[in-house]
Structure formats: C-alpha cells, structure tokens
Amino acid sequence: MEGWRKFAEILEITKELEETYLKLREFFQREGWTQSDIEKPPYYTAELMDLHSRIKPLVWDIERTITDYGFNVDGDEVHHYIMDKISHIDDITPLKKQNGNNKRDN
Numbered sequence: 001m002e003g004w005r006k007f008a009e010i011l012e013i014t015k016e017l018e019e020t021y022l023k024l025r026e027f028f029q030r031e032g033w034t035q036s037d038i039e040k041p042p043y044y045t046a047e048l049m050d051l052h053s054r055i056k057p058l059v060w061d062i063e064r065t066i067t068d069y070g071f072n073v074d075g076d077e078v079h080h081y082i083m084d085k086i087s088h089i090d091d092i093t094p095l096k097k098q099n100g101n102n103k104r105d106n
Contacts, residue, residue, distance in 0.1 A: 024055070
C-alpha cells in the first residue's frame with residue numbers, strides 16, 4: 001500500500017465524507033428517486049442542498065490534508081481513492097429502478 005493511502009486509512013480522512021454521502025443517498029431513497037432523478041433532480045429541498053454543498057469542501061479537505069503532510073500525489077489518484085471509499089455506499093443504498101422495482105439485483 002502506498003504511504004499516502006496508509007496515512008489516509010489510519011487517519012480515516014474520508015469518514016466525514018462517507019457519512020455525508022450516506023445521508024445523501026438515504027435522502028434519495030426516502031424520496032424514491034432513480035438514477036436519472038439524481039442527474040436531473042425533480043426538485044430541490046433545503047436538506048438536499050445542505051448535504052450536496054458539503055461534498056466538494058470535504059473532498060478538497062481530503063486532498064489538502066494529504067498534500068499538507070508532504071505526500072506528492074496526483075489529484076486523479078486521490079479522486080479514485082475517494083470514489084473507491086464511497087462506492088460501497090451505493091451498494092447498500094440502492095435507488096429506485098426506472099421500472100419502479102426497488103429490489104436489489106442478485
């Protein structure tokens with residue numbers, strides 16, 4: 001494991017981002033949204049805007065923390081690391097299917 005990744009894991013620097021992203025996905029589930037709804041939201045609530053507005057600053061904080069500690073890391077590497085960390089949340093919070101079936105595919 002690369003040094004910066006080990007550093008990130010030990011400090012759990014993605015924890016707040018993961019928690020916020022989970023809340024966002026739970027909002028989508030509660031509202032019965034599909035993937036296409038996320039891409040073009042049918043409406044915006046204060047809760048949605050609040051959660052969405054937290055994401056980018058948290059990503060910037062993660063990137064800045066890694067570089068502030070002296071790791072020379074490409075931004076794309078950090079982005080992929082972050083996406084890997086939050087991708088499991090999509091699996092545990094499936095969205096409504098276009099056909100209205102919200103059951104998980106097995």
